[in-house]
Amino acid sequence: MLSVELKHRLPDFSLDVRFEAPLGVTVLFGRSGTGKTTVVQAVAGLLCPDRARIMVDGEVLGDTDQRHWLPPHKRRMGYVFQDARLFPHLTVRQNLLYGQKFAPRGSKPESLHRVVELLGIGSLLHRRPGLLSGGEKQRVAIGRALLSAPRMLLADEPLAALDEARKAEILPYFERLRDEIGIPILYVSHSAAEVARLATTVVVMQDGRVRHQGAAADVLADPEVMPTGVRSAGALLKARVHCHHSDGLTELDAGGVALFLPRIDRTPGTTVRVRIAAHEVILSRQRPEGLSALNILPGQVEHIRTGSGPGAMVSLRTPAGRVLARVTRRSAAALDLAPGVDCHAVLKTVSIAPVDIGRGQ
Structure with a gap:
């Protein structure tokens, strides 16, 4: 269980959110510019808000009132960005194994074989990133994050830079992660289709506030909840x-x-x-x-x-x-x-x- 309470002033508005993310895929859903990425960066430790208290399974990752803020490398968060950020000089196998270096001692990360099978990247292991499609790069980035033995996976609009064909290619792999890997996922999106496919819990954000939270079927079918407009209802x-x-x-x-x-x-x-x-x-x-x-x-x-x-x-x-x-x-x-x-x-x-x-x- 991830518990988030934070307040932070941004140039255009003030962020004031509170929510809990259980096991499964929790999607931060709303238009661009509502503060979703800021929340994920705070959870990852990449941003220290003006005020925040963030906990995972009872462990406090950050509490600004207590002046306690774990650095990113001690939080055990796997982060998947919009762009894959792979090392261009390394092969896919080497990029994946790089993630294993960050698995803490005593942890039991997914095996390389299991991750390769789960993400369907066995035929890519000897290629370099420059020879991969956008969807293939993102699958490798996900695999690298999983091999670091994270306690949670953070995905900040990981499909935003992909065309529709590549999105359709990668969505089934996120579904497999949701159903077959016991790691909670915090996922940022402004796409109703992605939310419907992946979410177990939806946190609707608007103007820096949490407007609604609940099960995906309940939130998406609520006529009062249309954060990205009536065309996406x-x-x-x-x-x-x-x-x-x-x-x-x-x-x-x-x-x-x-x-x-x-x-x-x-x-x-x-x-x-x-x-x-x-x-x-x-x-x-x-x-x-x-x-x-x-x-x-x-x-x-x-x-x-x-x-x-x-x-x-x-x-x-x-x-x-x-x-x-x-x-x-x-x-x-x-x-x-x-x-x-x-x-x-x-x-x-x-x-x-x-x-x-x-x-x-």
Whole structure:
């Protein structure tokens, strides 16, 4: 358990945060410039805030009131930056082994073989960083951090410098770290898709403050929580792979309701996470007929959030979980939507992108 309390004055605003990060992936989520990186740097010991108390599993790493501040090399934090920061003159194997030099005596770091297998970098061991793609470099950087036997992994927007293809390549490896390595991860992101794929706990930051904190499914499906704007709003559903069809579709069991996706590489019985973007959902009071859309989730309106613009965010309770739909206020009025009203969420199969489908815990 990581416990963080800190206050720090920055040029544009004052940072004042307090949160706890349990085992799993805790994502600091919000727009750029909200203080997320400053928090991670304080946890790593790279920055001493104006006032702070930081603890990991009961050990105090820093307490400014007591004038106690452990230097970075004594905190046993593995740090993965936006850029990999590999040594260009060393091979991948040598870069990895460099991380082992920082494993404390008596610790039991992951073996080189295990890390190489986990991150899929066996074919890269004799290359130098200059011959690696951005995604490959980041996997090596993660491996180097793991081999230092850290008590926690800190990842400061590690996918920000990658294109969409490289992001899709590396996300499954972070999922494996979450599920197979018993090290808590503090992860910084402003991408709702990354949060939906990886987070077990979400800490929403806005203007230097913690606005919300909770389980990923609860926070992402809360219509009041949209730190990166309405275009990124959406819900997170957990479902089980039921079967694969010969026409290229995968059928999921989402709370007893069939949900069809373009074929995914998962075996039947496997649990997956599926992010449903709010702007991709259409609402109907009656179960629609004669549509090309295959996914129709029955539900009941929980809440309708409106602002000064023409849009409305409708929250539905469905057997699969909470679903958000972004519609116009005119549409909400025409459908006579109100809390308690029965409704159907309609979703095109092809609107669910591969990056929105992740490994279930």
